[in-house]
Amino acid sequence: MKAERLHGCLQTAFRWGALLTLCAAPTQWTLINNPRLGPADLLLAATAGVWGLDILLTRGWRRLWAARPHWTHLLFAVCVGAAACVAASRGEAFKELVQIIEYFIVGAMVFTAFLHERDSAVADASRRAALPLFPVLGAVTAAVLALAALQYVAAEGHRSIARFAEPKTLDVIVNVLGGWQSPLLVGGTFGNRNVLGGFLALALPLAAAGALGGARGIVARGGCALLLLAGLALTLSGAAYWAVVIAVAALAAARGVRTFIPVAAALVLWQTAVLPRLPRENDLCHFESVALYDSAGQPARRYPEWQAAASMILTHPWLGVGPGNYQRQVGPFYGQVPNATGPAEPDIQNLYLVLGATCGLPALLAFWALLATAAATAHRTGRPGAAAALAAFAAAAVWHPLLVRGLGLPLVFVLALARHPLQEKASDGTDPV
Template identity: 95%
Template sequence: MKAERLHGCLQTAFRWGALLTLCAAPTQWTLIDNPRLGPADLLLAATAGVWGLDILLTRGWSRLWAARPHWTHLLFTVCVGAAACTAVDRGEAFKELVQIIEYFIVGAMVFTAFLRERDGMTADASHRALLPLFPILGAVTAAVLALAALQYVAPEGHRSIARFAEPKTLDVIVNVLGGWQSPLLVGGTFGNRNVLGGFLTLALPLAAAGTLGGARGIVARGGCALLLLAGLALNLSGAAYWAVVIAVTALAAARGARTFIPVAAALVLWQAAVLPRLPRENDLCHFESVALYDSAGQPARRYPEWQAAASMILTHPWLGVGPGNYQRQVGPFYGQVPNATGPAEPDIQNLYLVLGATCGLPALLAFWALLATAAVAAHRTRRPGAAAALAAFAAAAVWHPLLVRGLGLPLVFVIALSRHPLQEKVSDGPPPV
């Protein structure tokens, strides 16, 4: 009896721990600076420990096997580990490796087990009521957007961004790149607009799927629609914004002409009539964030760096220069490409070039395989919203290195959701299908 009671307590603690981890994940606020650890990191470690203890006490090895990471997660982690062993600065490399293990091994197993065990409670309505997963995640997204709205409307910027941005980066933005009113500082619970945009590529396609029919009931669909509109209005990253628009368009097209035509008309009206009239002229912000040339006619900092990163890959194709060593090693690879001096906008690198340059082509191909197999699995499990989210994330990652703190765990959750079969009888609110 005591063992059964302990097992029940551990299961409850695990489920709530996983949910709290998801709620605490979308932020770059840190509790510990060295090493940089946020609330979600500590919650994930505690949740994984509770789950592991429960498995040991109950000898539930089948639960451990059922939650095993997909082979692409293992391959990607092994490739990153091999690159870390040959890095110039192995300290930084192993910090990055630990983060990859946290996301793609521990996080993947915890979220997979959470979704499976949550489905096991389907028959018990009293327990189901305790875990309204998607409404809670929608509320978390709404909180992120509410803070971004404060930062958006404040005429001299909102000082809340200082809690989430790195001090050096914030100092550069405030003193060099536009001051407190800079669009870079509309970041919600993230350090800048580019990382917020990365989060919205994962959240908004799920909200769009709920709006277009995945959510049950007019209230749920209305809530999803409000999240989508707010996210489109507050996303000042051009790459992330257009990635979301393309994902929403694809979701509408998949539902047929009756859905696609009004959605496409609404998006065109939104782009042509609404965005230019918003206080920050969002359409210009989007254009300037991805422009090839700046206002002085010089190449934007982003694109010459892409060429330098490609040169790094050509020079170190197998294992790269080591995880976490990109900024230290990229300088000599500019060659004849203009290398503008002075501070640059944060998070403007190409994620795939960074992965290839630091971890080698094997790691890059493994990461692509990870995203592709998850998207295919989402189609098989009938979760088009998750597939659209992964596609939007993959597209925005061309302009931003989105595998960073605050985005890793949400990405892994969407991947776990993609691989998880849809439960037809679940009545939990708006499922992101």
């Protein structure tokens, strides 16, 4: 009896720990500066420890095997590890490697096991009230958007962003790149608009799938629709905004012409009649965030750096220059390309070029395989929201390096969700994905 009671306590602690980890994940708030650790990192470690202890005590090797990482996760981690061994700055490289292992190995196993445990709890009629996953995640997304709304409407800027942005980056934005009124500082619980856009590229397609019929009941669908509209109004990253719009249009098209036509009409009206009238003229913010040239007619800093990063890949195709070594090594690769000097907008690199330049082409291909196999599985098993979220993330990552603190664990959860078999019943209704 004592063993069974301990097993039950550990299971309960694991489920709540995994849910709390997901709730704490979408933020760049740092609890410990060196190494940089946030609340979700500590919660994930504790949750993984509880789950591991339960596996050992119950000899639940089948549960461990069922939660094993997908082969693409393992391949990606191995490729990054090989690149770390040849990095010029191995300290930075191994920090990045530890983060990759945390996200794509430990996080993937914890979230996969959590989804399996959730199904088991739902199957037990006595535990039907346990862990309403999607309503809780919707509430977390609403909290992120509520803070972003305060930052959006504040005439003189909202100082809450200082809790999430790196001090040096915040100083550059405030003193050089537009002051406290800069659209860069509409970041919610993230350091800037670009990282917030990456989170919304994952969250809003799931909300759209719920609004289009995945959620059970008019209240749930209405809540999903409100989240989607709020996210579209507060996203000031053009890349993330259009990635979400395309994902929503694709979800609507998949449901047939009767859904696609009104959704497409609403998106066009939103773009032409609503965005230009919002206080920050969102349509102009979107355009300027991805424009080829700035207001002075000079090439935007992002695109010459892309060419320099591509040159790094050509020079170091197998193992790159080492994870975490991108900024240290990119300078000499500009060649004849204009290299703008002075402060730059944060998080404007191309994720795929950064991965290829720092970890080599094998790691880049492994990461693409990781995203593609998960999206294909989600499409095949009837999770269109998860497939759309991964597609939107992949598109936004062309303009922003989205494998950063605050986004890694949400991404891994969507990957786990995409590969998880769809259940007919859930404790919080039909899965809206």
